[in-house]
Amino acid sequence: MTVDAALCTGHGRCYALAPEVFAADDFGHCEVVVDRGEVPLELQDSARVGFESCPEHAIAITD
Numbered sequence: 813m814t815v816d817a818a819l820c821t822g823h824g825r826c827y828a829l830a831p832e833v834f835a836a837d838d839f840g841h842c843e844v845v846v847d848r849g850e851v852p853l854e855l856q857d858s859a860r861v862g863f864e865s866c867p868e869h870a871i872a873i874t875d
């Protein structure tokens with residue numbers, strides 16, 4: 813899972829809805845907080861909620 817910093821405008825929806833996977837950096841933009849961007853099975857539902865919440869389509873799901 814990755815976040816395109818050029819697209820992220822810092823709405824904060826992703827980390828408000830899925831704080832286990834996303835967090836705010838010092839500027840309110842999103843950063844992925846799971847190790848190496850690899851979402852463990854137990855957090856995949858949360859990751860998808862965050863992914864679907866982003867109005868900028870800044871979040872990408874990668875394998």
Ligand code: SF4
Binds near residue numbers: 815820821867869
């Ligand atoms: S919801 Fe999208 S635009 Fe908003 S902080 Fe998260 S990644 Fe950035």
